[in-house]
Amino acid sequence: MIAAIQLFGRLMMIAIRGQMQYRGAFLFMVAGTFVTSMVQAIGIWALFDRFGNLGVWTVAHVAFLYGTINIVFASVDITARGFDTFGSSLIRTGQFDRFLLRPASIVILVAAREVALHKLGQLLQGIFVLTYALISLEIDWTLGRLALYVFAVSSMYAFFYAIQIVRATMSFWTIESLEILNTISHGGMEAAQYPMSIYKESFTNFFTYVIPLACVAYFPMVGVLDVPDPLGSTLFTQSLAPLAGYVFFAVCLSFWFFGVKNYQSTGS
Amino acid sequence: MSQILVEGLSKTFRVAERKPGLLGAVGGLFQRKYRSVDALRDVSFTIYEGELVGYIGPNGAGKSTTIKILSGILVPSSGRCEVDGRIPWKQRRAHVASIGVVFGQRTQLWWDLPVIESFDLLRDIYRITDSVYQQRSDELIEMLDLSELLDTPVRQLSLGQRVRCDIAAALLHAPRILFLDEPTIGLDAVSQLNVRAFIKQISRDQNVTVLLTTHNLDDIEVLCDRILVLSDGQLLMDGSIADLRKQYGEGRYVAVELESFASTAPEHETLVVERSDSHILFSLESDVPEFVDEVLRQYPVKDLLITHPPIERIVAEMYQAERIEH
Structure with missing residues (x-):
């Protein structure tokens, strides 16, 4: 286990060093993503300023949810790049052979292959928004709340990472682009930035029981923020909900291993 | 003792057929026709420890498919395959830790890294202890004459240099079995001689079992005690170089x-x-x-x-x- 983490670290360092060879482009892209995502955040703030609160959710509450999700989503984008470009750079070229020949975890080898550092801009934006929320909300951070927050963030990370793994897995069968899954990852992220209670029931149900997005984001955050939930969740269900993120991850991971067994390689 | 056992091995690929043009591409999203391609049909052979076996046949005969199954990359459609008692695709990690594989057409090294850093990384991946690694890498660097190349990024190497580095990389963890897929393809005459001499040497001195695919009859003549001929997914011949020579005689x-x-x-x-x-x-x-x-x-x-x-x-x-x- 320790050796696996060390190997992951070393491979990551190599990927980062590779990116740093193009420092100008790197800084430019970081600034670019930061500005775009900041403009988006300001847009949301402007809407609240004009139309007021969403039920019990003030702009600071939404900022808390929004900031947290953006931090997690950006972290996944940065660290799951190896899966993101898996189909185009490993399957199409047959390069995946090389990974299967190594006596190490395939997941680690693929994950540490590339790092999308330019997404740091979005991460910065998330930190920025979350900081604003923390200052305005003055949450009473009891140990229980802190634990729930950490639990939720880690399961949110597992959830979004799992979607990247599923996307990569699909490329074992099809080389067509998989925009449909972006609806779930990017679309889901956009949707989860706001409280689930504002959406239609069927939509909420889909993102609770089929794709457990609400379980990793909305429900635990309601618990941390201690606001009433029109959907009727209790602190107990809110605290258990993030488990769904880990279950989802496990399911997606077994789908991945099923895909690896179906790998066809390319002619040499 | 038999080291590689292959019995009734078959592999069928499903290939999606595409109709040409934009309409075809759109149609392919909804309905797809598949065509089955038999890459291997009922292939059986046994290889014993220390043998140096040549695996020959025209393009598309199924040579690479066999190597990929033996090295755990592909799962066969049917048949049995055991290497050192292991089923390659089922015990992938244990299996690949004890074999070495070189694809002549494709490097196993990190494209942007200097050769020596690729080697160091392989030490971590294969978990080779420092003292063993030191001795083994020094030995390989000397035998393959790599000392001048160690600080060069892989992408800047010539093909001959790169293949030599790839062979060293495949042997760092001292595997008992070595699969070589077209190791001499595209090499100039001198590089071919060097690579052949090295293969001969490790086979003889270290009793490493070698299975080598090639297009080049000279490779076979110089290296192999035994030859498997594959055509269209079927084994046509399993015999000695003398048997093969009968086929082309003085020609x-x-x-x-x-x-x-x-x-x-x-x-x-x-x-x-x-x-x-x-x-x-x-x-x-x-x-x-x-x-x-x-x-x-x-x-x-x-x-x-x-x-x-x-x-x-x-x-x-x-x-x-x-x-x-x-």
Whole structure:
């Protein structure tokens, strides 16, 4: 286990060093993503300023949810790049052979292959928004709340990472682009930035029981923020909900291993 | 003791058929037709420890597919396959830790890293202890003459240099079995000699079992005690180099480059395989020296080269012979 983490670290360092060879482009892209995502955040703030609160959710509450999700989503984008470009750079070229020949975890080898550092801009934006929320909300951070927050963030990370793994897995069968899954990852992220209670029931149900997005984001955050939930969740269900993120991850991971067994390689 | 056991191995690929044009591409999203391609059909062989086996056959015969199954990359459609008692694709990690694989056409190294850093990384991946690694890498660097190349990024190496580095990389963890997929392809004559000498050496001195696919009959002549011939997914021959030699006997190709155009002598007409204004390629069954003598006298020869007939031709002949027998 320790050796696996060390190997992951070393491979990551190599990927980062590779990116740093193009420092100008790197800084430019970081600034670019930061500005775009900041403009988006300001847009949301402007809407609240004009139309007021969403039920019990003030702009600071939404900022808390929004900031947290953006931090997690950006972290996944940065660290799951190896899966993101898996189909185009490993399957199409047959390069995946090389990974299967190594006596190490395939997941680690693929994950540490590339790092999308330019997404740091979005991460910065998330930190920025979350900081604003923390200052305005003055949450009473009891140990229980802190634990729930950490639990939720880690399961949110597992959830979004799992979607990247599923996307990569699909490329074992099809080389067509998989925009449909972006609806779930990017679309889901956009949707989860706001409280689930504002959406239609069927939509909420889909993102609770089929794709457990609400379980990793909305429900635990309601618990941390201690606001009433029109959907009727209790602190107990809110605290258990993030488990769904880990279950989802496990399911997606077994789908991945099923895909690896179906790998066809390319002619040499 | 048998080390590699293959029994009734078959592999069928499903290939999606595409219709041409935009409509075809859109249609393919909804309905797709698949075509089955049999890459391997009921292949069986056994390889014993320390053997150096050549695996030959034309392009698309299924050589690489076999290597990929033996090294755990592909899962076969049916049949049995055991290497050192392990089923490669089921015990992938344990399996790949004890074999070495080189694909001549494709590097296993990190494209942007200096060679030595790739080696260091492999030490971590294979968990080789420092003292063993030090000794082993020093030995390989010396044998393959790599000391000048260690600080060069892989992408800047010539093909011959890169293949030598790839071979060293595949042997760092001291595997008992080595799979080489076209190790000499595209190499110049000197590099081919170096690579062959090295393969011979580790096979002899370290008793490493080697399975080598190649297009090059010279590789086979110099290296292999035993040959497997594959065509169209089926094993046509499993025998010694002497057995194969019976198939092409004294036969040689004689390629002649002319100083100026000359028409082919009528008595040579039947021997011509290819003809252009400045080149003639003859195929001979026997009496090569006498023929060369004649050619030198009758044509304005600028250059002349005698080679083994290409494997495709020998295999095609074997294939036909097989069909006539049955």
